[in-house]
Amino acid sequence: MALYRRGVLSVGNATKLARMTRWEFEQMLGQRKVVRHYSEDDLRADIEYGRRG
Numbered sequence: 001m002a003l004y005r006r007g008v009l010s011v012g013n014a015t016k017l018a019r020m021t022r023w024e025f026e027q028m029l030g031q032r033k034v035v036r037h038y039s040e041d042d043l044r045a046d047i048e049y050g051r052r053g
Contacts, residue, residue, distance in 0.1 A: 005034050 004014035015025040029036060 001028065001032065001034065001042075004037075007037060011037070 001014065001018070003017070003044050004011060005011040009017065011022070011025065018025055020028070
């Protein structure tokens with residue numbers, strides 16, 4: 001979690017390193033009030049991806 005918090009690891013890589021599911025890792029981030037690294041560009045890309053599917 002510390003590496004994710006400092007921006008060294010992406011959430012995907014931090015999840016793998018922690019040997020947790022994405023859901024578990026996201027819950028832990030919330031419990032510890034860790035700010036997510038998610039920009040408006042990330043949101044736009046996710047919306048576009050969802051529209052294609």
